[in-house]
Amino acid sequence: MSKKRVIQNIGLLLSGDLQNPILDADTILIEDGIITQVGLLSNCDCEQADLVIDACGLTVAPGLIDGHVHPTFGEYSPRANHSHWISHCLQGGVTTMVSAGEVHVPGRPIDPIGTKALAIAAQRSFSLARPGGAKVIAGAPLLSEDLRREDFVEMAQAGIRLLGEVGIGTVSDVKVAKQMVAWARETGIQSLTHTGGPSIPGSRLMQCDDSGNRSGCHWSYQWWPHCPSQTSNLPLV
Numbered sequence: 001m002s003k004k005r006v007i008q009n010i011g012l013l014l015s016g017d018l019q020n021p022i023l024d025a026d027t028i029l030i031e032d033g034i035i036t037q038v039g040l041l042s043n044c045d046c047e048q049a050d051l052v053i054d055a056c057g058l059t060v061a062p063g064l065i066d067g068h069v070h071p072t073f074g075e076y077s078p079r080a081n082h083s084h085w086i087s088h089c090l091q092g093g094v095t096t097m098v099s100a101g102e103v104h105v106p107g108r109p110i111d112p113i114g115t116k117a118l119a120i121a122a123q124r125s126f127s128l129a130r131p132g133g134a135k136v137i138a139g140a141p142l143l144s145e146d147l148r149r150e151d152f153v154e155m156a157q158a159g160i161r162l163l164g165e166v167g168i169g170t171v172s173d174v175k176v177a178k179q180m181v182a183w184a185r186e187t188g189i190q191s192l193t194h195t196g197g198p199s200i201p202g203s204r205l206m207q208c209d210d211s212g213n214r215s216g217c218h219w220s221y222q223w224w225p226h227c228p229s230q231t232s233n234l235p236l237v
């Protein structure tokens with residue numbers, strides 16, 4: 001049996017589309033978990049709704065995406081020794097998170113087989129679980145010495161789509177990192193753009209100019225084709 005829900009009396013409805021950010025609407029109709037109608041109340045089919053939520057004139061916006069988190073498993077954060085951090089972020093409007101590496105797993109393996117196993121386990125775990133209701137895209141291996149091209153192929157075939165932060169893993173040579181990032185990208189695994197100062201002891205700065213190939217540094221999201229010269233010396237966390 002289908003579920004029909006209505007959110008009405010919305011004061012400001014943001015679309016998430018920069019070209020058309022504010023919608024001329026005060027009502028959202030949701031059927032079986034999918035938004036089927038957005039508009040003014042008088043134009044929406046709200047008959048026989050199972051649930052009507054009065055937004056009381058508040059703003060409704062699409063969920064925020066945090067493009068850089070370091071989950072372990074579930075909501076536990078060993079580094080801070082607390083739990084429910086994902087639920088707390090959800091309360092702040094973050095509905096999707098992207099892992100930049102499961103770096104805080106206690107005893108995180110650094111050998112190739114352990115690196116692969118951890119990444120695949122994290123990807124599987126978060127694809128089946130939604131802690132607090134948030135979607136977490138995880139399974140981001142950190143660069144490890146002795147990883148070979150076939151390891152990236154294997155991970156890609158297993159469903160890995162993200163590379164953890166370059167600069168945290170055991171690889172300290174920029175040229176080695178560059179080669180591994182290239183292997184990852186060849187298989188469809190993306191590496192993350194990153195800004196901010198180093199915050200973890202042992203993390204290191206890798207510069208675009210040193211890499212000799214801009215795709216080898218953190219400025220390597222697919223839609224960022226060139227490393228801006230004015231930000232070419234970014235520290236990695």
Ligand SMILES: [Zn+2]
Pocket residue numbers: 068070100165237
């Ligand atoms: Zn980080």
